[in-house]
Amino acid sequence: MNPQLQDTINAYWTDRAPEYDAYQQRPERRDLDRDAWVRVWSPALPPAPVDVLDVGTGSGHVACLLADLGHRVTGIDLADGMLDIARGHAAASVRPPRILAGDAVAPDFPPASYDAVVGRYVMWTLRDPDAAVASWVRLLRPGGVVAVVDSTWFTDGLGNLYGDRPDATLPLADARTIDETAEVLRRAGLADVTVTPLEEVLELDRAHGVAPGHDVQLQYLVSGRLAG
Template sequence: MSDHQLDLQDSINTYWTERAPSYDAYQQRPERRDLDVEVWGRAWSAALPAAPAEVLDVGTGSGHVARLLAGLGHRVTGIDLSPGMLEIATHHAEADAGPGRTPPRFLAGDAVDPDFPAGSFDAVVGRYLMWTLRDPDAAVKRWVRLLRPGGVVAMADSLWFTDGLGELYGERPEGHLPLADARSIDEVAAALTRGGLVDVVVTPLEEVLELDRIHGVAPGHDVQLQWMLSGRRPQAAS
């Protein structure tokens, strides 16, 4: 990682650690929590192999997706570089533990360069992650390496900053966080293809959009369409 990339990643980690409590509180809103599990459960189930699968949740944040997938019967590992997010995710996992329940395990780890042996997982997932990757092409290539033949990458995201990222993470070096400035979801899909995935599919998440229209979105955000982007590792990938 270059000095510019290291400084930028440190800024990202600090931002999300500071925001972690409010971010998690929003996700845990009782009037929407069960609906989110139902709607997002359908979206993820459509994109992933049948349970139980070995799943890596990159940029897991407070563990929302990891916990949901564990509830669907998958064996999930979540990684993040934000200590604040990992603390909350670990707390939730402890509360989820019980007879017949296998909560996710949460580890410190870099979404761009996860430190696991090749062929460790059946799926790599992430939500609201692609735009904040310092090097999405390199990240996807490394995710493909972690997959078993035929394994799946599934990323849920949207076009959050069509008017520009601004100073969200402070001064951003030229050329870094390339997908933060994406004007079309096709730009995100192209990163999956360049990284080595095949059969890349972009699915609009209409049910999520309807939930957002009814219940609102996080402060500072607009109601807008989100997509599930998925592709698979070729059977003969090296």
């Protein structure tokens, strides 16, 4: 563990949390987003209700959606600012997820306690993706799935996103293809690893624009299954 790097990441996301959440909640695309993301997650997960861990839950968008679909969801994050907002959304939900402080690289739960581990826009910012996915596999029951959504956001390098720390190296941040993410799932021993381009999300981004400072980019669902 590199505590200083993780502290930098946590502080960045705590600072950004209100703006990030406001973007997620834009009224002009909120319903369209919900429908599109239901079509992403529902086929990727076992039929509800199952136990789902949302790693790097941020402001809780995925956790709240999956709980609303009937799953028993726990969302974990390390940024206090994100956790505060996620807890607010959970409190306003009819079927709230549980929101906890927790490290996506070393989540502290009993072995075989989840049917699915999900994470959206998190793989790129993990300090050790291989250790993370290996730990997620240990949390899965036989037949469980890991399903993550990400993209190749920073093919030219991370720049000074997390400041100018020389140790700010994140293995997938400058991935050139999404296959690098798929390889992490394969190295963790998951079977049937597939990469699915999310064309509907791309069309929504093209129609409505993306967050300031970002380019429209194709996102992918990367998923794999624990044998058994």
